[in-house]
Amino acid sequence: MQNDIEALEAPLARTLNETAAEKLREMIVHGTLSPGARLNERELTEMLGLSRTPLREATRMLASEGLVELLPNRGARVAALNVSTIRQTLQVMGALEALAGELACIHARDEQITELRATHFEMLADHARGDLDSYFHRNQRIHLMIVDMADNAVLSQLYRNLNDQVRRVRYMANLSRQRWDTAIQEHEDILAALSARDAEKLKALLADHLAHKLTVVSQALASKAAEG
Amino acid sequence: MQNDIEALEAPLARTLNETAAEKLREMIVHGTLSPGARLNERELTEMLGLSRTPLREATRMLASEGLVELLPNRGARVAALNVSTIRQTLQVMGALEALAGELACIHARDEQITELRATHFEMLADHARGDLDSYFHRNQRIHLMIVDMADNAVLSQLYRNLNDQVRRVRYMANLSRQRWDTAIQEHEDILAALSARDAEKLKALLADHLAHKLTVVSQALASKAAEG
DNA sequence: TTTTTGATTTTTGTATACAATAATTAGGTG
DNA sequence: CACCTAATTATTGTATACAAAAATCAAAAA
Structure with a gap:
């Protein structure tokens, strides 16, 4: 029933603007909302099933995060x-990763490094298959695990x-598959340096x-720009 | 000839939520609104002369900036x-300054460094008087000038x-006046290194x-915590 | 045809109304 | 008195109403 779904989706006390921000953020990151696309409030309210007020609060939050651009009197x-x-x-x-x-x-802590190594091996498995x-x-x-190991909440938030x-x-x-092999090697070196605590x-x-x-992403963007 | 306002990123038209965010930001930075203080919407709307809608949009923006904390169903x-x-x-x-x-x-550019040096001397004058x-x-x-010289808008925004x-x-x-002298010397060294382009x-x-x-600010905060 | 201009429609920005949650107070009970 | 508890009040969250600006469209003029 409805209550069960609500409880599953929102275990903590949350407001509509927060869930809206989360949904929009995911849509933007996943490209469901493509770069430069206008955010029509009527469309989005219908899609998300809420009113303009929480939706607008959400878009303002995303604007401060840099995922949305605000155009005064012309929406977002x-x-x-x-x-x-x-x-x-x-x-x-x-700079933040450094x-x-x-x-x-x-x-x-050692168990964190152990956990990191485990994830690394799981990633190797992904690579293999x-x-x-x-x-x-x-x-x-x-990468997020390394950042979080720094034990600096400001850093973690910004990095995310x-x-x-x-x-x-x-x-x-x-992204191209050809970069996989070099990336794997780099990750192994990173793991080794961290284990040795060699800053x-x-x-x-x-x-x-x-x-x-950077080179990979730039190329990906450039080729995308060329075809589009 | 038509005005190419569209091409310019800086939107000149302002909305109430933006001005509200600016006002609130200034009040928080200047301590007019002290750390931990509840933001009562009725009070603030009366103070700023606007309705709750743009005020709430402003507080959400400031929350994403880290100047405000949101408490679900309990305001901000x-x-x-x-x-x-x-x-x-x-x-x-x-890390960002590095x-x-x-x-x-x-x-x-050389003229930027010149401008920086000029500001440095003006600061020396402030110090003297x-x-x-x-x-x-x-x-x-x-510090902002140096950051902006990096020519990286993401960096500048985040740093601010x-x-x-x-x-x-x-x-x-x-902050204590005793740090002045060492700070002056440090700034001179920084200016010299930049002029020499010694990264x-x-x-x-x-x-x-x-x-x-960090030590100065920590001490200032600690002494404030001790007295308060 | 192209352009222009003015009316119409759409969309955004803001204010207010309503609902839900939290805080407060008053009155009882041990 | 302390401590509940319920009623009242205050405050927040959300929806909607209204105003202003932008976008669209259609008819007239070049």
Whole structure:
């Protein structure tokens, strides 16, 4: 019945604007709402089954997160995705990952590193069986785990926001499979450096890793721009 | 000839929720609304002369910026200011400044550095005449100039958001004057490194500078917590 | 045809009305 | 008195109503 569904979907006390923000965020990240698309309030309220008030509050939150652009008196649209912005975002993420790596070497507990290694092996399994989706998901998870090991909530929150921007590219343009092998090797090196608590090496590895990601993502965006 | 307003990103037309967000942001940063204070919608609407709709949209934006905390069904309150959060924030700002310094060494135009040096001397003048407010303001400006020299809009935006958090401490607890002299020296070194386009040195100097700031701000917060 | 201009429609921004939840107070009970 | 409990009040969350701006369309003029 209805109450059960509600309880499953919203275990904690939540408001409509929060759930709306979550739904919209997911739609934007997954590309259901494509970059630059106008957000028509009437359409979205019908789609989400709520009124304009919580919807507008949600779009304002997403605007502050950088997923939505506000046009005064002309509503809102999904933030555009261009190579320049993604490059800037990845540069910042690189700086944040470097900090995260440094702090993780200090604060990470052994069981966290063990858990990270386990996830890494699961990702290897995904790689072996060619499960791109699961591989991508666990890849994300590994990076988030490292960031969270830094034990800095501000850092974690910021990183996730920026990461959402990059995830959009993944869903927009399927990233090439050829990068897999090098990425796997990089992850193994990263794991080794963290286990050895070698902060400087970890920072360097993370920087390289992200630089590679930048080239891949840029190419993906550029080819998408060329075909579209 | 037609006005190409569309091409410009900066929207000149303003809505009430934006101005409300600006007002609230300023009140929070300046401490007019003190940390942890409940945001009563009736009071604020009367104070700002608008209705609850744009006010609530504003508070949601500020929540995403981290200046406000939302309590479901219990409204909102000004985000608390504790040493732990400020430490985390400054750590992240440090990472961002390091990136900014690196990029600034590459992208900064000579006239920008000239402008920076001019602001530095004006700050020296503030120091000489003991104008703490103006000194503080120009100090902020110098750091923002360096960040903006990186030519990375994502970085600039993020840095400003985090900086707002730290500014709150300044207004909450007047920072000690004794740090002035060391800060002046550090700024001169930073300026020299940037002029020489010495990225590594600049990064190190900025890191030191921020580490000092962290101790000062922590002490200020701790003493404030002790007296309050 | 193309352009322009003014009316019509749509969409957004804001205010207010209503509903639901939380806070407060008053009155009883041990 | 302390401690419940219920009624009242206040406050928040959501829906809707209204106003203003933008977009659309259609007829007239170049």
